Amino acid sequence: MPMRLSQSLIPTLKETPAEAQIVSHRLMLRAGLVRQMASGIYAWLPAGLRVLAKIEQIVREEQNAAGAQELLMPTIQSADLWRESGRYDAYGKEMLRITDRHDRELLFGPTNEEMITAILRDATKSYRDLPQILYHIQWKFRDEVRPRFGVLRGREFLMKDAYSFDLDYTGALLAYKKMMLAYMRTFQRIGVVAIPMRADTGQIGGDLSHEFHILAPTGESGVFYDAAFETGNAAAATNVEAFYEQMTSIYAATDEKHDQAAWAAIPDARKREGRGIEIGQIFYFGTKYSEAMNFAVTGPDGAKIFPEMGSYGIGVSRLVGAIIEARHDEAGIIWPDAIAPFRAAILNLRQGDALTDQICAELHNTLGADCLYDDRAERAGAKFAEADLMGHPWQIIVGPRGAANGQVELKRRATGERFELAIAEALAKVQA
Template sequence: MRLSRSLIPTLKETPAEAQIASHRLMLRAGMIRQMASGIYAWLPTGYKVLNKIAQIVREEQDRAGAQEVLMPTIQSADLWRESGRYDAYGKEMLRITDRHDRELLYGPTNEEMITAIVRDNIKSYRDLPQWPYHIQWKFRDEVRPRFGVLRGREFLMKDAYSFDLDYEGAVRAYRTMMLAYMRTFQRIGITAIPMRADTGQIGGDLSHEFHILAPTGESGVFYDAAFETGDAMDATDVDAFYERMTTIYAATDEKHDTAVWDTIPAERRREGRGIEVGQIFYFGTKYSQAMDFAVTGPDGQKFYPEMGSYGIGISRLVGAIIEARHDEAGIIWPDAIAPFKAAILNLRQGDATTDALCEKLYAALGADALYDDREERAGQKFAEADLMGHPWQMIVGPRGAAAGIVELKRRATGERFELPVEEALAKVRG
């Protein structure tokens, strides 16, 4: 993308409504714009990040054995009456009446709808297990939307659902999803801590939250250093992984057990702040029984499938990652989800040699590069590249261009390298 032709409306000043770093930086970097309270339009760079996160989530769900579907945003109130949650859910649910006086709602979650879909299509134990998932927009009418995409009313989520023959199968689904989540966060390039959690409106008796470590996190987090080193992922299979999880300490301030904490070697104890970005639940037959979803077992008798649900806040992740990875100059994207791998900064627009080298770099990197071809001061180009957080800056001036040299700057560390063109391209490509 050529910056001179892009829709990336950066701001020099911080909007007054932005209270936290991610909200300020997403607005200033031209990633989002607010359309109504808690509702945002995603502009090209923000949308690229959103899609890259969603794709990693999708690949790890597929790897785990889940199947992607797409459910509508609008749901029938009758489904929620079947489960008993329609009146209990509260004012966060946006309730709608259509022109025929049918009661509808904008889905805040999808347990009822997916149970109805599977119920209407699965009749025998031979067709289980089923692990469908989708990535879809949801709406919860927060009483006080704030903090940008971290607590908006409309948000993008991945939610998966498991339907299994028995408790043992449901537990295996739960453990498989926990491993898929840890792999997802590892691929994105962030540290996530899973910890026991309350089940809330979803129900059930087994749940884990996943928190990204960030100085501005809403929860105090106590955890084992194994989560930082990657040792938490050192397991040969799903069961070994889950057993490893149960031996590594992690807790929020509300759930912190100081007696257990004191048994962790002092050199492995870590404390920080966390932002919740996902949660998984096992809730047994709560929904299958309430919605009369029974299948025929091997003995000819009917039984209710065991269920679980598994959510990742994809749009919330964007804000949480920025909270975890920024400095005074701007965002510091992990390579895997950056909107562009590199910004090409032309420091002498109009100089034939400089222009030619920049065009060569741009042609070589294609969609992975944002080419700053504007007739602006070098200082402004540097500042905006830092603000937008590209992992690499490829700096081209007349002297370097004449010698076939590109200056590379690594955004995360500030390191600089002067390299021949092909070596610079190879380093950016990784």
């Protein structure tokens, strides 16, 4: 269903609400993507939800391509499950604990290692049932002491979390490597530069972990990396092992893990220092949960095997904020093509003029649902300003000036380039 701005709920703001400090938060509110409902809790409005859905879909396709299977686990979990792993007490106040009408203890899930382990424990009995990689894309809740930065540190957030189960270390490591490749492909398709960095394992446990950081001047962590990362092409990688070898042999670290000696060994011309926003993390943690929760399958010799596990997260809702931090200018958001709420906007500069109306309607019909038609009775300036704010990759500007000659103006948001083109040519460029 093609969307007309005059009939859509895309409440843009000229002024920035006082609560928003950082640029992505301001732009998300101003562009009408989200509204805050409580501290760290957001409603996703139609345009924002479109972005979320597009990111989700890319993540989903790459997870599937890596051999992971999608399922959906609930947001509410039982406290008993978390007592099995010992994390019910260990997790602390970040876990939102609730009780139901029977005083049963429940919690709003901050992550799902326990639950997925319980599911596999019930459903797999033999070594023949492994390996498995499962994932879901579900809302999580962490009761942050201090939510801030809009969706970058919300309390409720959308995360893709995958879990791998293997019979031995080699298998687990292969799953880890597959996920690293899947992640790099995912971020490349989304249209951002992300760099894998050795990381601490924190709350999850284990001894092998990488964080993925998007480079943005406002990032929370200082990052150091080799310029070789800027030219990588995960889409072209054909060999998982070779790709992993390549990724882990190039230097990249957050300030916490920064190694002066290794850094000194890099030629100065290739040294890059900047700031990063973490948008994903992968962990290998062995049998930590399978043993604690007594999940074993029977091996070929009849002996118990505790599966080797890993978990793999992508902050889907956080990515929206992170991408805006990395891609904006004074006028507004600059969406990558793949995840913009709308690939193109049609700006009718003379609403009511028979010819411009007709051209706009044709364009709109041809481009369909991924295009937003600004058919409001607003001044040209207001339409330009809002289109820039919302960050549509393409703006098709239809005014009486060009319309008479069968021409429209095509503007590329990212570069500011403008082209005077025949209608068919403009369409071809947008649809390319």
